[in-house]
Amino acid sequence: MNRILAVGALLLLMGAADISNLDRVMGALAERRHGHVSFTEKKFIAVLDKPVESSGELLYDAPDRLEKKTLRPKPEDLVLEGGVVSAQRGKRHYTLDLKQYPQVLPFIESIRATLAGDRAALEKVFKVDFGGDFEHWTLELVPLDARLARTVEAIHIEGEKDFIHTVETREADGDRSLMTISAAAGTDVAQ
Amino acid sequence: MTRRGGVATAVWAAFVVAAIFVVAFAHYTTDLSAFLPRSPTATQRLLVDQLREGIASRLILVGIEGADSAERARISVAMARRLRADPRFVAISNGEPVGVERDREVLFNHRYLLSETVTPSRFTAEGLRDSIQETLDLLASPMGMLAKSLLPRDPTGEMLQIIDQLGSERQPPSVDGVWASRDGKRALLVAQTRAAGSDTDGQEAAVAAVRAAFDAAVSSGGADGRVGAAAAPGGGGGNTGATGGNSRTPATLEMSGPGVFSVAARANIRHQVTLLSIISTLMITLMLLWVYRSFRALVLGLIPVASGALAGISAVALGFGSVHGITLGFGVTLIGESVDYSIYLFIQSQQKSNSALWSTIRLGVLTSVVGFMSLLPSGFTGLAQLGLFSISGLVVAALVTRYVLPNLMPARLNIGDVTPLGSAAAALLQRFTAARAWLLVIPVLAAVVLYTHRGPVWNHQLSALSPVSAADQDLDAMLRSDIGAPDVSYLVVISGPSEEAVLHSAQILDPALDGLVEQKVISGFESPARYLPSLEAQRARQTSIPETTALKGNLANALRGLPIQIDRLSPFLQDIDAARNQPLLTRKDLEGTSLAAGVDALLLNDGTRWSALLPLHVPTTVAIDIDRVHSAISKLAFGAGVEAVVLDVKGEVDRLYSSYLSEVVRLSLAGFAGIVVLLTIFLRSPARTARVVAPLALAVLTVTAGLVLLGQQLTILHLIGMLLIVAVGSNYALFFDRSSNDPHAGSAPLTLASLVIANTATVLGFGVLGFSSVPVLSALGSTVAPGAFFALVFSALLAGAGPRAAAAA
16 A cells, blocks of 8 residues: 555655656747757658758747758748748749648647747647656657547657757658758857 | 590599509609619720629628637527528538538549640640649649649649639638638628529518528527537536527627618618608698588599609609609609699689699699609609609699599588688788899809809719618628628629630730739739630640650650659649540639639520620729729730720719719709790790799798708709709799789689698608608709709799789788
8 A cells, every 4th residue: 555655655756756857948949039059851651752941041030930941952931920821932922821731730739839949739649758857858749639640640759958959740641751950050049 | 524624534533443454553763773874885885794693793792790719600600501491592611621522522633634834845844843843843842732732643733733723712710710800709600692683572581581591590599509509618617598599699690791781672662661751741641621611622632643643653664664763752752742733722722723723733733844854864863754744644633633633622622711811921921022032132142152162062973862871781791801702893894795705815914913913903813714714725735735645755754863663644644635535614614613602603604695704803902903904904805805894883883973064064954944944935035934933043042051051962863853943843934824814814812822832742741752861862852852942042032023012912
């Protein structure tokens, strides 16, 4: 009986530690008002012999402006601002109201909410599993919505303190993409 | 009763029976037809077609308010399900992904016929490499989700090209799976009716169907809604409202659109015409009863009025095929003039000489007929109808008064003595006669008012006549911007002998329109050829696909160096093999898709001719430079022998109305000139003519200046009102003229009394009209009521100069 209680207390403590670490990471992320980093993204697609690669920059302004500026292989600019995504690719310009595309929203929201340290927003869409500690942490995000889970299995984010290193998206069909983030050339990461 | 009288009465009775028959079976409309030209030009015909039957005329915009968002969505879905099964509707859109699968399937299966990028160079090794590389690049992009699943069957990206071609229509945001307004407080639904906008009966049925669907959806929610509400977080709490779950306010329905407006306008005009006729008839009846003190005289007096109205409606029904509600509205006004005849008869026949009375009435009727005749040639159907209505109505009323009424009158009609009234009026007049010179001030004052008036006196917009209330127009604007309803203010209309011809022409114009988009003159355009390319274009695309072996060779070359193996693309080779020989896409293949509605809306056939409509999207930031569109289209169209017209719908409508307005001004002046000529011939004295015409002109000037002073912008109806002032007022002027020139004419007080009574009837009839909320009716009323009064006063004052007036006093 005592042992059971002790194990229970330990489990509770561990849980509490996790939660406090997650909150600590989120708090640190939330303190960031701006971010400017470089990214490279590799998509591993079954029908292709080798992954397709793209690279560019990510710009973030708290709490809800995120710009993904792809420079290679084709320049493309994707801006999320106030729930609206506008994209510029070649001569074409697209605007999507995210509320109309519930299937796209979570993927953009996962990055946006993580950057903003918005735990509540993350937990609205995903089951959030926190691993590691403040110095080196992982977030495993699994879509709550069954329909979303049919396309995306999970999003795996790794980071250190208030900096995100990688974002890996595993799709339900086995394809995956890996985005690696590094400090943008000539810019201060923690600005 | 004399033999002649008997014949007249019999003829009249036969006429009444026939007229009742015609009136009962006449067709009544309230649509735009009254405002449309009778002999339109080619552009005007296009315009008329658009207004009557175009896509925009068939849309009913529906808003669902109140309750909570889940309940609104449930109602929207339930309404849509019911209306989609209703043959009165072509399409129901509410944001549900209905038919999206089928649309995509049709597009995908015909992608090599639909895609504009399918040309011979597309399938060379180089072309294939470029397009496949493009698709691979897209895979790398955040937009690549769709491209990935399509890759094996569509590596060249034709499906994405088609989606690009069709463009992403602006769609309202979705809340709970259905369209909602930007603030999320209203669920939105768009219904496209099968009935044309001009088919008011059809629109009325459609509006009723929407309402019934809403009612059914709301009441069906009683049980379901509660379950849904209880399941919603925080919705449990024992609040079990009778309808619609836990919502505090019940859901309400709002509807807008041209059809809804014309249904409401018809009901409103019908209601107001009925109500106002009853009120004015009642008031005039009471007044006459008070004057005559004889019920019999009252009934007799209404006989010419009723006969005139019957004649007017019958003449219009027979002459135009249908009677417009507005004509009926004006017809009410006829009471004002035709009741005068019997008043003159009853009161003045108490005197000895009747022939002078008849000759004066005859001239009065002739004057009115000449005035109204000027409306007959009008291109404005409503005015031509009014002209015919008035002429036939007045002539019949006068004839009935002259030839039938005396037969029906007892040998001695006992009516109240109005001599005291006449004497009192004469005395009052006498007191003011001295001030007559002041009348000269009126034209001066009026001229000053009109001259110094800032802003345009005339309103050149047709909407000034619109019976749609400002509140309804606001609702319409709000729903329209919420839904992003297709803006069809600017269209390119292409005509040709066949469907194929107009589709082909539409494709010829594509470069010009693309150029305009690039130059940001327009922000986009739609074309039926995007959903349904001409057979010629499809055939060209089909023949640009090389033979299997050649294609395989090109593909193998193209893939060299690309990260994809050719055997991964065997679905592509199979599909394109099939596409080479697949039957061309026709309208029938689109059946059951939303594309069919798109094509049908943009492709019209009137039996012999086909038209393709290319609605232009107007840039939101700057005003459209329609001249540049004109020149770009006509340059290309002329060279290629394409029949294309750029149509600016609102501008064209206003131009049309403006042209009516100036036409009516010209016709009215002609009518006025006709009246002057007529009077000169009959009175045989320019001086007498001047004395008859002067008070009428003064009355018109006074009223015009008054309206302008009150800030009214004058419309075509004010002008018609002025014509009516002249028509009615000429009777007064003629009677005064007679009494001041004919020493044997009857007693002045009696004449004066009959004029005062007739005038009161007119002022009452039109005055009531002035309170109508239908702009055309109130414009008429507020012009004629004061105008008739001034016409009497001015006629009396000016006639005061004559010898008889002095003798009467």
